[in-house]
Amino acid sequence: MGKVTINELWKKKAEGRKITMLTAYDYPFAKIVDEAGVDIILVGDSLAMVVQGLNNTLPVTMDEMIYHTKMVSRAAERAMVVGDMPFMSYQSSVEEAVRNGGRFLKEAGAEAVKMEGGREVVEKVEAMVKADIPVMAHIGLTPQAIHRMGGFKVQGRTEEAQKRLIEDAKMLQDAGAFSIVLEAIPMSLAKRITEELSIPTIGIGAGPHCDGQVLVIHDLLGLFERFIPKFVKRYANLKEEALGAIKSFIKEVEKGEFPKEEHSFL
Numbered sequence: 099m100g101k102v103t104i105n106e107l108w109k110k111k112a113e114g115r116k117i118t119m120l121t122a123y124d125y126p127f128a129k130i131v132d133e134a135g136v137d138i139i140l141v142g143d144s145l146a147m148v149v150q151g152l153n154n155t156l157p158v159t160m161d162e163m164i165y166h167t168k169m170v171s172r173a174a175e176r177a178m179v180v181g182d183m184p185f186m187s188y189q190s191s192v193e194e195a196v197r198n199g200g201r202f203l204k205e206a207g208a209e210a211v212k213m214e215g216g217r218e219v220v221e222k223v224e225a226m227v228k229a230d231i232p233v234m235a236h237i238g239l240t241p242q243a244i245h246r247m248g249g250f251k252v253q254g255r256t257e258e259a260q261k262r263l264i265e266d267a268k269m270l271q272d273a274g275a276f277s278i279v280l281e282a283i284p285m286s287l288a289k290r291i292t293e294e295l296s297i298p299t300i301g302i303g304a305g306p307h308c309d310g311q312v313l314v315i316h317d318l319l320g321l322f323e324r325f326i327p328k329f330v331k332r333y334a335n336l337k338e339e340a341l342g343a344i345k346s347f348i349k350e351v352e353k354g355e356f357p358k359e360e361h362s363f364l
């Protein structure tokens with residue numbers, strides 16, 4: 099079984115087959131996601147919020163992203179691994195963008211990187227693609243711009259903002275991005291972008307017409323409860339399961355029921 103490639107993702111779009119992407123940040127979760135058959139594992143900078151317990155994605159560092167991407171790459175036998183470029187790893191210059199993007203492939207075993215932003219990152223996308231670093235773009239709600247956007251807010255509500263997002267998507271495609279994440283935008287806008295682009299769109303809070311869908315694994319499994327965005331669907335409640343198991347352990351140890359002879363060496 100080979101790795102999912104960019105060509106396969108493009109073929110899926112051409113044939114109208116949906117692409118699946120989930121986040122993972124360590125070996126055991128990446129193993130499960132890969133075994134389940136997801137096409138792409140994103141080592142998202144959402145790591146800052148769901149793993150590191152921070153309020154937003156801004157503080158996570160390049161070295162931390164590399165550390166986590168290495169663990170995920172070791173687990174992913176089929177899924178394409180995409181490393182998320184953290185805040186300030188690409189904003190300051192084209193050289194920084196290429197150098198840090200390259201680290202994900204060279205040091206961490208990723209097959210591609212993801213980068214937030216519209217026309218303002220086009221020059222960087224072009225340079226990275228020229229350096230053979232495949233780039234997944236990300237527009238709409240871009241969490242690294244939380245302070246400019248005034249919070250985690252739906253984007254593309256006005257006609258002007260919609261026009262700008264459509265232009266941004268086309269510019270990123272022309273710059274060589276192989277796919278694009280559309281986050282928290284009206285579904286009609288996501289449909290239009292999906293129809294007008296030849297590269298696949300992957301939606302999160304962008305409705306059902308995108309070529310693929312992505313969720314943060316902790317949201318899907320019920321492991322993150324600080325806030326639950328409207329676009330999240332919980333497919334399990336692992337926190338409850340884990341709580342139950344841990345409480346059983348405590349009870350059994352306290353009552354002297356664990357360990358038994360079968361767990362002990364004679």
Ligand code: KIV
Nearest residue numbers: 121142143144279312
């Ligand atoms: O960091 C992340 O997990 C993301 C996805 C939500 C697309 O950017």
